[in-house]
Amino acid sequence: MRLAGTSLPDQKTGEDAALEIHLPHPVFDSHFHGLHIEERGMDADRLLAALFSSGLTGAVDVAVDENNFERRLQWAAIHSRLRLSAGIHPSSSAENSALSWDERLEIISNQAKHPKVAAIGESGLDFYREHAPREIQMRAFRDQLDLAAALNKPVIIHNRDADEQLLSLIRDSSCRMGVLHCFSSDWETARQALDLGYYISFAGNITYKKTENLQDAAKRIPEDRILIETDSPYLLPQPVRSRKSNHPGYIGFTLEALAAIRGKEPEHLARQTNENAMRLFS
Numbered sequence: 001m002r003l004a005g006t007s008l009p010d011q012k013t014g015e016d017a018a019l020e021i022h023l024p025h026p027v028f029d030s031h032f033h034g035l036h037i038e039e040r041g042m043d044a045d046r047l048l049a050a051l052f053s054s055g056l057t058g059a060v061d062v063a064v065d066e067n068n069f070e071r072r073l074q075w076a077a078i079h080s081r082l083r084l085s086a087g088i089h090p091s092s093s094a095e096n097s098a099l100s101w102d103e104r105l106e107i108i109s110n111q112a113k114h115p116k117v118a119a120i121g122e123s124g125l126d127f128y129r130e131h132a133p134r135e136i137q138m139r140a141f142r143d144q145l146d147l148a149a150a151l152n153k154p155v156i157i158h159n160r161d162a163d164e165q166l167l168s169l170i171r172d173s174s175c176r177m178g179v180l181h182c183f184s185s186d187w188e189t190a191r192q193a194l195d196l197g198y199y200i201s202f203a204g205n206i207t208y209k210k211t212e213n214l215q216d217a218a219k220r221i222p223e224d225r226i227l228i229e230t231d232s233p234y235l236l237p238q239p240v241r242s243r244k245s246n247h248p249g250y251i252g253f254t255l256e257a258l259a260a261i262r263g264k265e266p267e268h269l270a271r272q273t274n275e276n277a278m279r280l281f282s
Helices: 034-039 044-052 069-078 101-112 134-151 163-172 187-195 212-220 248-262 266-281
Strands: 002-009 016-020 027-032 056-061 082-086 117-126 155-160 178-180 199-202 226-228
Touching (some): 016 248, 027 226, 027 248, 034 044, 034 069, 044 069, 056 069, 056 266, 069 082, 082 101, 101 134, 117 134, 117 163, 134 155, 134 163, 155 163, 178 187, 187 212, 199 212, 226 266, 248 266
Parallel strands (some): 027 056, 056 082, 117 155, 155 178, 199 226
């Protein structure tokens, strides 16, 4: 699990620390947050270089707001297998007092036209934390669905305790291409999303105890519509849950857990999710 000969400096201490990687098969991380990984003290440039040389076939660095896009573009310019998204998380949809929502939407619209940007998001609804009023979240999600449809790019969807409202907004839009990331709902929600043309992505929470509904859904997703992700630096998989932060090199734990739930070999699931991610994110 440890990548021999590779060390990354901790940005807070300046000390080198060995990088742990668990990539038993080449695999695509469909969702991680590079800026947040840096905030946790890791050197994202060296991390990505180590991961892409160790079996990571591709990855999508996902936005939560319109800020620091140039920094993210620097990574994408260096790493040919890295793609970006452009969008505003539901919890960030009411945060920028200096700009109106229409001005923020114009910014992400311009960012989304960059050739390295493969998706819109992450957008969606979060009725668990409710860092923004529900009406604002719903408007932001609706506008980003419309943007994704206009640009013919998939939308990356965040959903927390908002199944019914989220599916209703998708149905009312013309956007029929995207992914429900870090899926945490039940099979009925997944089934309806699949009927609308969406993919379903699973993260480290699939490895946790007491996730029967989630695991039941994971068994039923059609093979050509399933993705895996780390959502790093969040949601560390169970085998490394005591670590400080998650990163894309831990995606192998999620791969193995999901393969066991589905009764498949991890190598088979790795190939299939690679194909699915390449298809969705072009």
